[in-house]
Amino acid sequence: MTKYLVSVSGVTLAALAASPALAEGTAAGSSITNSVTVNYEVGGVGQDSVTASDSFVVDRKINIVVAEEGNATTSVSPGQQDAIATFLVTNSSNDIIDIRLTASQLAGGAAAHGGTDNFDVGNVEIYVDVNNDGVFDIAADSPVVGYLDEMGRDETRRVFIVSDIPLGRATGDVADVTLTGAAREGNDGVTGAEGAAITETTGGDTAGEDTVFADADGVFDGISFDDDDYTVQAAALSALKGSTILGANYPIAGATEFYNIPGATVEYCIAVTNAAGGADATNVAISDTLPANTTFVASSIVIGGTATIDDNSTPGNPADDVLTSCDNSGGAAGGSFAAGTVSATIGTVSAGATEIVTFRATID
Structure with missing residues (x-):
């Protein structure tokens, strides 16, 4: 009997280890009901039990994460075409949402990986790594038309900022680029249209499904961003x-x-x-x-x-x-x-x- 119990326990642990941890938690809109039963006797005789229950709706937690992949500068040469900065965009919300993407450039100041931003790149475009191989391929990957459509709960997509480096830049010149993601309403799995801006519920918890911003950066606005930079290696x-x-x-x-x-x-x-x-x-x-x-x-x-x-x-x-x-x-x-x-x-x-x-x- 002891060996049998140990064997079953081992199988259970293996099964748990194989299950992925879902960061987004219970799906928004789910109903959670808790019931209690009270049993009692009168004069030693069992009576009909008394029951009670409580239900509430799981609220919607909005949290998106934009993070540079690799944590290192992108080395480029003057005149290079299609220089790549790579980011991971994750929907850590407990609901399907769209994520609007925008790329911007720093106007001077400290760049992401050291040095001072002193030039702008050209022809900035955003692409999604469709085949998820981590390599930009203009024939296989898709340009982003403003947003990531119907991002599933706990889904991550790799995104490339693709830029051209101007001629005439010297070794050590740095251009900083920023990718920003903003949460938008999903369309219940229907693709092809960007949702409206998401509004947080105010005034306290209601009986229905409320929306709560849970941004990891502590600025609760449903927006996340991160920087990468291009560092020039030129021949002189x-x-x-x-x-x-x-x-x-x-x-x-x-x-x-x-x-x-x-x-x-x-x-x-x-x-x-x-x-x-x-x-x-x-x-x-x-x-x-x-x-x-x-x-x-x-x-x-x-x-x-x-x-x-x-x-x-x-x-x-x-x-x-x-x-x-x-x-x-x-x-x-x-x-x-x-x-x-x-x-x-x-x-x-x-x-x-x-x-x-x-x-x-x-x-x-």
């Missing part, structure tokens, strides 16, 4: 160019000093630097028009190598940097020359790195 490229007269093929035999005279070969060096602390620059390409009175040396383009740059004791300020030397011995032949222009693709210039391209020309 600068370029330096220098030239060196080569001793090879110099027009004066036996010369030990070299000058820019006709027939001399000049090696040009282009150094592209990406400032530290930002994003990698990709698909970096150079285009250099050969100056007049020079002739390109065929197959002389080399991509890669090292450069020595004098920062004039002002690191981080490329305006006064000077290119002092280049070494292309570690580079590889590449690029092209056409219509008087040297073209070469460097590829990626990592943050804090310098890449070079060299080519040669003779002075006419």
